[in-house]
Amino acid sequence: xRRIMAVLYKEFLQIRRDRMTLGLIFMLPxxxxxxxxxxxxxxxxxISTVVFDQSLSADSRDLLESFSASGYxxxxxxxxSYDEVTRMIxxxxxxxxxxxxxxxxxxxxxxxxxxxxxxxxxxxxxxxNQAIAVANFIGMIKSQEILTSKLRVGAAPYDIRVRPWYNxxxxxxxxxxxxxxxILVTLSMVMLTSMGIVRERERGTLEQLMVTPxxxxxxxxxxxxxxxxxxxxxxxxxLLVGVLVFHVPIKGSILELYILTLFFITASLxxxxxxxxxxxxxxxxxxxxxxxxxxxxxxxxxxxxxxGMPKLIYYIGNLIPLTYYLDIIRGIVxxxxxxxxxxxxxxxxxxxxxxxxxxxxxxxxxxxA
Amino acid sequence: xxxxxxxSKAFGSIxxxxxxxxxxxxxxxxxxxxxxxxxxxxxxxxxxxLITPDHGQVLVMGKAPDRMEEEKDKLGxxxxxxxxxxxxxxxxxxxFFGSLYSLDKKTIQDRADEILGLTxxxxxxxxxxxxxxxxxxxxxxxxxxxxxxxxxxxLDEPTYGVDPESRKEFWKILYRLNKEGKTIxxxxxxxxxxxxxxxxxFMDNGRIVSVDSPAxxxxxxxxxxxxxxxxxxxxxxxxxxxxxxxxYFYGDSYHIVTPKDRDNLQFIxxxxxERNIEVFKLEEIAPSIEDVFVSLAExxxx
Ligand SMILES: Nc1ncnc2c1ncn2[C@@H]1O[C@H](COP(=O)(O)OP(=O)(O)OP(=O)(O)O)[C@@H](O)[C@H]1O
Ligand SMILES: [Mg+2]
Numbered sequence: 001x002r003r004i005m006a007v008l009y010k011e012f013l014q015i016r017r018d019r020m021t022l023g024l025i026f027m028l029p030x031x032x033x034x035x036x037x038x039x040x041x042x043x044x045x046x047i048s049t050v051v052f053d054q055s056l057s058a059d060s061r062d063l064l065e066s067f068s069a070s071g072y073x074x075x076x077x078x079x080x081s082y083d084e085v086t087r088m089i090x091x092x093x094x095x096x097x098x099x100x101x102x103x104x105x106x107x108x109x110x111x112x113x114x115x116x117x118x119x120x121x122x123x124x125x126x127x128x129n130q131a132i133a134v135a136n137f138i139g140m141i142k143s144q145e146i147l148t149s150k151l152r153v154g155a156a157p158y159d160i161r162v163r164p165w166y167n168x169x170x171x172x173x174x175x176x177x178x179x180x181x182x183i184l185v186t187l188s189m190v191m192l193t194s195m196g197i198v199r200e201r202e203r204g205t206l207e208q209l210m211v212t213p214x215x216x217x218x219x220x221x222x223x224x225x226x227x228x229x230x231x232x233x234x235x236x237x238x239l240l241v242g243v244l245v246f247h248v249p250i251k252g253s254i255l256e257l258y259i260l261t262l263f264f265i266t267a268s269l270x271x272x273x274x275x276x277x278x279x280x281x282x283x284x285x286x287x288x289x290x291x292x293x294x295x296x297x298x299x300x301x302x303x304x305x306x307x308g309m310p311k312l313i314y315y316i317g318n319l320i321p322l323t324y325y326l327d328i329i330r331g332i333v334x335x336x337x338x339x340x341x342x343x344x345x346x347x348x349x350x351x352x353x354x355x356x357x358x359x360x361x362x363x364x365x366x367x368x369a
Numbered sequence: 370x371x372x373x374x375x376x377s378k379a380f381g382s383i384x385x386x387x388x389x390x391x392x393x394x395x396x397x398x399x400x401x402x403x404x405x406x407x408x409x410x411x412x413x414x415x416x417x418x419l420i421t422p423d424h425g426q427v428l429v430m431g432k433a434p435d436r437m438e439e440e441k442d443k444l445g446x447x448x449x450x451x452x453x454x455x456x457x458x459x460x461x462x463x464x465f466f467g468s469l470y471s472l473d474k475k476t477i478q479d480r481a482d483e484i485l486g487l488t489x490x491x492x493x494x495x496x497x498x499x500x501x502x503x504x505x506x507x508x509x510x511x512x513x514x515x516x517x518x519x520x521x522x523x524l525d526e527p528t529y530g531v532d533p534e535s536r537k538e539f540w541k542i543l544y545r546l547n548k549e550g551k552t553i554x555x556x557x558x559x560x561x562x563x564x565x566x567x568x569x570x571f572m573d574n575g576r577i578v579s580v581d582s583p584a585x586x587x588x589x590x591x592x593x594x595x596x597x598x599x600x601x602x603x604x605x606x607x608x609x610x611x612x613x614x615x616x617y618f619y620g621d622s623y624h625i626v627t628p629k630d631r632d633n634l635q636f637i638x639x640x641x642x643e644r645n646i647e648v649f650k651l652e653e654i655a656p657s658i659e660d661v662f663v664s665l666a667e668x669x670x671x
Contacts, residue, residue: 006468207450211419
């Protein structure tokens, strides 16, 4: 016990003096979150839109209003010919063009279908898909409205609205922020612990440690416990940024989240120690950490939904601790579910932790050769 | 205290240590002397239980070193490379290693003060180890190795890269520790340090070529050494002279090794004149321990 405390204290002294690592601990969550949160906005809003209104009626203005009000289209330009619409889109000044035919208003009033043409610049698939979807959607709601008003019913009989279930406004930052917490912990825990141990080997301090009576598990515990604290600091910073900058609402219990996070941190630490057993230099440790980090990003469901993955890839994803932690953190933050729904995930993480830590402690020998 | 029998270790195809037999008695200062790559570090690491031998065994106070978990405090080890934490201060390093041996704070403090006083490091207690000079770093390493008051000290090239003044000081400390009863096993690449050991084991190519006291070694040396000061550029011309066993550059002059039983001085002088080699000075000198080692190493190679 005293030996563990001695290593712990030594680690804290070293971390405190290591500006680089400390900076990393705080900056990593900030930078990553802001990067992911803002830059990889998968939702496209404010698409520049040009309009060619040949009808110039109250009805066309009404529909146009709906387009603007959706927030997806910025109707800022009006032109007077098809040619101009095409030119605007080709030159990139507009991404979407809306054309009302001259008989638009008459058709609406007569109750025959009133066609509105929507041109979309398809060179950016993200924008075009979204524009088409939203345009269709608006068209649908509008026709419904018109239909009901024709029937002289006071209010719409039903309100068609597609509601993404857990994320009503489709704000991806909501979905990303909790996941990024997981990514951060993976990256920093694996990297910091493995490099921390390999550094001792590289600098020769391990040789001096080996002649002392310290036991492998004591050394491992003492060296990794401080990183648990760092992991929690990172999660806290990340969640704070999520709440303050991206207004992510935390639906579930924070306490529960923090408790369950421990299992993920230990699993990641275990992985880090495992890496330190293989890597000879800090450089190698870093590369190995990235080697683990990449599949974690790609296969855990962080970037792409796992349901659509090929079977084999899906199963490989099952071997990644982050997969389970994403369920936990997204579940608690976004859905507000509790421990009882997450037992499976917690057990999986526990198994990872025990396996990784046991293997590495057994593999660690107080020998040079 | 330490008994080494038939000890061998190879790394892949490189044999680092070959069938070494060596016994170290209580309160001896024994120096393993040998060139780079001779296998000194490998030998000392096996003594400390850091490397598992391929053959043979080491007994430290009657026990295999990797089985003495609880008696680890009996053996202090100072690795060849500086192996303390550069980002911890002098006293933090000592406290850390002390507490790994489950010593309490007070004991560590007292001993640290005592040894730091002995090594003149007390003024630097709060300095980061990285900011110490080479000599001070070595003294700090020694201090950490001493914190358990071990009976045996194993020091791997403790004075390597240390300036001559600090080396002298370091040896004074070693003698003092030895007087207090410590057995010291050390390695060194410096021949002049061999002279300071009670017993010297000359190691070359993984083998111990000779073990004896420095005085005995010189005694047994059966050649005459001549010192030559001359303007020649290398020793090849000297080696070609009949009757010269070996010749090499030594400091600011050449040493010429010849058999004892001839009237060498005149013979060599004549040979030098014959070859038009300028002679500033030529005289017989007492062989140094280094001359002994050079000849031992040559024999090994031949
Ligand atoms: N861990 C190791 N793995 C592989 N080879 C090694 C290892 N340690 C030492 N060797 C090799 O064994 C031989 C003896 O090395 P050793 O370090 O024992 O020599 P040394 O006498 O201490 O040399 P130096 O004066 O340079 O410290 C060398 O050829 C070295 O390359
Ligand atoms: Mg060595």
